[in-house]
Amino acid sequence: MTADSSKTERYNARAAEPKWQKAWDEAGIYAAKNDDPRPKYYVLEMFPYPSGRIHMGHVRNYTMGDVVARFKSAMNMNVLHPMGWDAFGMPAENAAIDRKVHPKEWTYANIAAMKKQLQSMGLSLDWAREVATCDPSYYRHQQKMFLDFLKAGLVAREYRKVNWDPVDNTVLANEQVIDGRGWRSGALVEQRDLYQWVFKISDYSQELLEALDTLDRWPEKVRLMQKNWIGRSEGLLVRFMLDTATTPSGETELEIFTTRPDTLFGAKFMALAPDHPLATAAAAKNPKLAAFIEECKHLGTSQEAIDTAEKMGFDTGIRATHPFDPSWKLPVYVANFILMDYGTGAIFGCPAHDQRDLDFVNKYGLGNTPVVLPPGQDPATFVITDTAYDGTGTLFNSRFLDGMTIEQAKDEVARRLEKDTRGNRPVGARQVNYRLRDWGISRQRYWGCPIPIIHCDKCGVVPAPIESLPVKLPDDVTFDRPGNPLDHHPTWKNVKCPTCDGPARRETDTMDTFVDSSWYFARFTDPWNEKAPTTPAVANEWMPVDQYIGGIEHAILHLLYSRFFTRAMKKTGHIGMDEPFAGLFTQGMVVHETYRDQAGNWVEPANITIDGMGETRTAKLTTTGEPIEIGSIEKMSKSKKNTVDPDDIIASYGADTARWFMLSDSPPERDVIWTEEGVQGAWRFVQRLWRLVGEVADVTGPQSRPETFGPEAQKLRKAAHRALNNVSEDISRLRFNRCVAHLYEFANALSDSIGSAETAPTPDFAFALREAGDILVRLFQPMMPHLAEECWAALGHTGLVATVPWPQLEAALLVENTVTLPVQVNGKKRGEVTVARDAANPEIEAAVLALDEVKKALDGKSPKKVIVVPQRIVNVVA
RNA sequence: GCCCCUGUGGCGGAAUUGGUAGACGCGCCUGACUCAAAAUCAGGUACCGCAAGGUGUGCUGGUUCGAGUCCGGCCAGGGGCACCA
Numbered sequence: 001m002t003a004d005s006s007k008t009e010r011y012n013a014r015a016a017e018p019k020w021q022k023a024w025d026e027a028g029i030y031a032a033k034n035d036d037p038r039p040k041y042y043v044l045e046m047f048p049y050p051s052g053r054i055h056m057g058h059v060r061n062y063t064m065g066d067v068v069a070r071f072k073s074a075m076n077m078n079v080l081h082p083m084g085w086d087a088f089g090m091p092a093e094n095a096a097i098d099r100k101v102h103p104k105e106w107t108y109a110n111i112a113a114m115k116k117q118l119q120s121m122g123l124s125l126d127w128a129r130e131v132a133t134c135d136p137s138y139y140r141h142q143q144k145m146f147l148d149f150l151k152a153g154l155v156a157r158e159y160r161k162v163n164w165d166p167v168d169n170t171v172l173a174n175e176q177v178i179d180g181r182g183w184r185s186g187a188l189v190e191q192r193d194l195y196q197w198v199f200k201i202s203d204y205s206q207e208l209l210e211a212l213d214t215l216d217r218w219p220e221k222v223r224l225m226q227k228n229w230i231g232r233s234e235g236l237l238v239r240f241m242l243d244t245a246t247t248p249s250g251e252t253e254l255e256i257f258t259t260r261p262d263t264l265f266g267a268k269f270m271a272l273a274p275d276h277p278l279a280t281a282a283a284a285k286n287p288k289l290a291a292f293i294e295e296c297k298h299l300g301t302s303q304e305a306i307d308t309a310e311k312m313g314f315d316t317g318i319r320a321t322h323p324f325d326p327s328w329k330l331p332v333y334v335a336n337f338i339l340m341d342y343g344t345g346a347i348f349g350c351p352a353h354d355q356r357d358l359d360f361v362n363k364y365g366l367g368n369t370p371v372v373l374p375p376g377q378d379p380a381t382f383v384i385t386d387t388a389y390d391g392t393g394t395l396f397n398s399r400f401l402d403g404m405t406i407e408q409a410k411d412e413v414a415r416r417l418e419k420d421t422r423g424n425r426p427v428g429a430r431q432v433n434y435r436l437r438d439w440g441i442s443r444q445r446y447w448g449c450p451i452p453i454i455h456c457d458k459c460g461v462v463p464a465p466i467e468s469l470p471v472k473l474p475d476d477v478t479f480d481r482p483g484n485p486l487d488h489h490p491t492w493k494n495v496k497c498p499t500c501d502g503p504a505r506r507e508t509d510t511m512d513t514f515v516d517s518s519w520y521f522a523r524f525t526d527p528w529n530e531k532a533p534t535t536p537a538v539a540n541e542w543m544p545v546d547q548y549i550g551g552i553e554h555a556i557l558h559l560l561y562s563r564f565f566t567r568a569m570k571k572t573g574h575i576g577m578d579e580p581f582a583g584l585f586t587q588g589m590v591v592h593e594t595y596r597d598q599a600g601n602w603v604e605p606a607n608i609t610i611d612g613m614g615e616t617r618t619a620k621l622t623t624t625g626e627p628i629e630i631g632s633i634e635k636m637s638k639s640k641k642n643t644v645d646p647d648d649i650i651a652s653y654g655a656d657t658a659r660w661f662m663l664s665d666s667p668p669e670r671d672v673i674w675t676e677e678g679v680q681g682a683w684r685f686v687q688r689l690w691r692l693v694g695e696v697a698d699v700t701g702p703q704s705r706p707e708t709f710g711p712e713a714q715k716l717r718k719a720a721h722r723a724l725n726n727v728s729e730d731i732s733r734l735r736f737n738r739c740v741a742h743l744y745e746f747a748n749a750l751s752d753s754i755g756s757a758e759t760a761p762t763p764d765f766a767f768a769l770r771e772a773g774d775i776l777v778r779l780f781q782p783m784m785p786h787l788a789e790e791c792w793a794a795l796g797h798t799g800l801v802a803t804v805p806w807p808q809l810e811a812a813l814l815v816e817n818t819v820t821l822p823v824q825v826n827g828k829k830r831g832e833v834t835v836a837r838d839a840a841n842p843e844i845e846a847a848v849l850a851l852d853e854v855k856k857a858l859d860g861k862s863p864k865k866v867i868v869v870p871q872r873i874v875n876v877v878a
Numbered sequence: 879g880c881c882c883c884u885g886u887g888g889c890g891g892a893a894u895u896g897g898u899a900g901a902c903g904c905g906c907c908u909g910a911c912u913c914a915a916a917a918u919c920a921g922g923u924a925c926c927g928c929a930a931g932g933u934g935u936g937c938u939g940g941u942u943c944g945a946g947u948c949c950g951g952c953c954a955g956g957g958g959c960a961c962c963a
Contacts, residue, residue, distance in 0.1 A: 010917095046963095048963090049962090049963050051963090086963070089962075089963065090961085090962065090963085091962085091963085160961095162961070163961075171961070173961040173962065174959095174960085174962080175961080175962045176961085176962090221882065221883065222882095224881085224882070225881070225882060225958075228880090228881050228882080229881085229958095229959085229960085231881095302959070302960080302961095303880075303959045303960075304879075304880085304958095304959060306879085307879035307880060307959090308879050309879090337879090355879090356879080436960095437960070439960080440960080440961080442961095443961065444961090445961090512961070513961095513962090513963070514960095514961095514963085517963085551963095552882095552883090552957070552958085553957075553958070553962095553963080554963085555882085555957090555958070556959080556960080557958095557959095557963095558963085589957090664890085664902090664903065664904095665890045665891060665902085665903065665904080666890060666891070667891075667892095670884080670890095670891095671956085672890085673889090673890065675889090675890085675904080677889095677905070678890080678903080678904065680904090681903060681904055681905095684917090685903090687917090688918095691918090737890090737891070737892085737902090737903095738892075738901095738902090740902075740903080741891090741892070741901065741902035741903075742901095742902085743902095744901095744902050744903070745901080745902065748902090755919095820898090821898090822897080822898035823898090824897085824898080824944070826943075826944090827897095827942095827943065827945095829898055832898075864943090865943065866943095867897095867943050869897060869944095872894090872897050872898095873897040873898070873944085874897095875897080875943050875944060876943090877943050877944095
């Protein structure tokens with residue numbers, strides 16, 4: 001056929017994309033109706049923090065969600081695909097300090113800018129449901145739920161450790177602590193206890209753990225991470241009697257929690273958290289101990305800081321008695337690696353079978369006694385020096401436990417200590433412990449949801465009256481000094497006590513921004529309800545989210561908090577289910593090469609030119625030609641300047657190219673490397689599809705379907721339906737990189753067919769070509785919606801392809817009559833046989849043994865065995 | 879430190895979930911078109927070897943007729959760690 005593609009104009013994304021975005025908008029096709037009778041599908045991407053500009057991570061995330069939304073829509077489902085803004089948080093306050101902009105102004109300007117960017121991507125979003133968490137129309141409902149949770153017993157107040165900057169007199173986030181010092185002041189950070197509001201997530205530890213098994217459309221990895229985070233362990237509480245002569249004020253006992261009661265006869269020491277009451281009491285009489293505890297407070301509050309710090313301890317002089325031997329005394333230390341939050345804040349140390357304890361005794365010369373003998377070891381020669389043994393074995397050096405397994409010994413110790421009732425209470429009690437701590441939500445910051453509480457000297461803590469909600473953030477705040485602006489505000493916190501009418505003050509802490517993001521998915525179901533956070537009947541229709549998509553970095557905190565919050569909302573009547581997200585997908589990051597100039601400064605990709613390809617690539621500065629060093633591939637970040645601005649890409653290539661490249665190559669759960677060559681490849685494919693569709697449009701053929709199809713037509717139709725089948729399957733399973741590959745294959749097949757067609761193809765072939773063109777456009781529509789519309793119009797259709805149903809699969813076209821089986825001899829491929837699809841095994845065997853390659857490999861001998869795996873492979877065992 | 883993940887051509891990756899390793903794309907090579915370039919089109923491209931043939935999925939050992947895939951041990955790279963969102 002004369003492909004007059006030379007005449008075809010290039011596809012002009014810059015002109016086409018806004019045109020179709022306007023057409024979709026005017027047709028209102030992405031507005032979800034709450035009373036649509038079709039089956040619902042709720043697809044949600046994690047909403048962005050309005051930092052000011054979207055980045056490539058957003059492009060990837062929202063493109064994936066959009067493909068799913070458009071696909072489900074083509075499958076005739078009622079799709080909810082909303083977008084909003086996680087708009088409270090620290091960066092807005094930093095901007096206020098650094099640039100003297102009000103957080104509110106900064107945030108809303110950012111939202112406006114980012115919304116425009118998102119709209120240029122051509123996402124099928126229902127913008128009518130947009131919410132911003134910093135808006136009083138959103139956070140008023142959050143305050144209501146806080147009060148509901150309070151009434152339901154889901155809220156408490158507790159002392160919590162925070163990072164305290166003694167120079168700025170302010171609380172620091174972990175990320176604001178750099179090498180143990182405040183990021184602005186440079187002062188040595190110390191731990192300080194603050195009285196804080198917490199949500200009782202730990203009441204749900206067991207439930208949150210068990211329900212993980214029901215989340216079968218979540219990645220195994222995320223479920224495992226949450227399981228470990230909840231950290232259920234079964235152990236024993238043991239009361240050690242103390243030598244009262246050694247205790248500061250006559251304390252008689254110390255309760256510890258252990259998961260290894262079997263190693264009790266290997267005990268060498270006891271250790272207390274630095275803030276354990278017994279440690280505090282002892283420190284009052286021992287200045288050196290007090291100094292040591294003070295030193296421990298300079299350790300950061302992050303788990304990493306605690307674990308990687310050098311293990312240090314201080315002997316309090318207190319002595320404890322071994323529960324099975326009154327004459328066995330153990331020294332009680334204060335140690336910097338014991339946490340008050342976990343168990344009872346005190347442990348006994350068995351160094352032979354715990355690495356941390358072993359490091360500790362080796363440092364303080366306390367020695368160790370192994371009590372678990374690994375299988376096959378000689379008890380007379382088995383010693384522990386630098387490496388603790390935490391494997392299985394049999395008990396030894398342990399009196400009545402000798403010879404038992406670890407499990408038997410744990411049980412025996414528990415059994416004996418439960419019966420021992422010194423002080424009218426059992427010495428030992430079995431206990432299930434969780435690592436999960438209650439969720440501290442108080443933040444000493446301005447830009448967050450105010451906690452609706454009033455403190456009265458007479459009445460204590462009083463909830464703000466419902467009718468006073470929202471407790472609005474005041475606009476007139478200053479950031480000229482460190483600390484919480486709400487605290488410094490001259491009048492805001494002064495209110496009358498709702499109970500006694502006396503003078504009182506507002507809670508000046510605001511809520512953790514994770515609270516804001518723990519229910520936005522429910523708010524999207526009816527964001528117009530002014531009276532309540534949700535309209536339960538509507539929320540219960542839409543929820544749970546069928547497909548949630550976001551970064552793996554949220555695998556634990558955001559997702560676990562949301563699971564808790566949904567349960568709390570159920571308990572307080574705002575929603576009817578336990579789990580918010582039925583399906584979860586965690587996508588990988590967008591990464592890029594890094595570049596440095598001769599002085600070692602990072603350089604943006606936009607400012608350099610790459611010469612050569614493959615291994616000979618060199619880079620130079622576009623402006624001066626200065627050579628640039630090409631560095632490692634890393635997550636796109638401002639600090640390393642290896643970012644590519646989505647706006648630039650959309651301006652030069654169009655949104656469809658950016659979307660297509662994001663979906664290509666890398667599996668969505670893995671990192672994708674952004675490369676200029678890759679983008680250009682995507683762009684070339686956009687142009688190729690446009691030319692191809694142009695060629696199909698030129699084919700003239702019958703409007704009605706022919707009775708029969710010739711072999712050429714049938715070959716193309718098989719390729720089309722194979723692609724249809726594969727793309728449908730892979731979109732459903734979010735394997736977008738495979739969808740892309742299938743579409744390339746199909747485009748290649750269509751291209752070959754057109755190339756082989758005569759100038760005037762037979763009517764059946766012409767029909768097949770046009771049909772294949774239609775299918776192709778409909779298949780790439782979810783990924784490249786603008787190009788699809790343009791192509792759809794070029795093919796002579798009226799109306800929007802975005803509203804056209806997904807093609808119907810003709811399953812018969814997927815079946816082949818013959819199969820080609822690889823033939824192996826001793827596991828090595830030697831040839832292949834083509835047989836009828838339903839050929840019997842003996843028939844296949846005979847064909848295989850007749851092959852020259854097989855005869856040669858067998859060298860005249862007869863095979864020991866022939867393994868025929870139907871429709872797969874044949875293996876001859878010689 | 880603890881928990882989790884990943885490792886396949888020059889590169890991103892595919893592999894019907896234990897059955898032909900390298901689909902598809904990028905890059906590169908050759909040719910066509912062009913005064914030339916770009917674009918486009920046709921062909922080639924795991925490695926060693928002229929070939930026959932051999933080798934090959936981070937390393938190492940095992941299970942199996944058969945291992946990229948399952949099991950044990952190691953090595954390397956990455957992510958999370960409760961006040962970043």
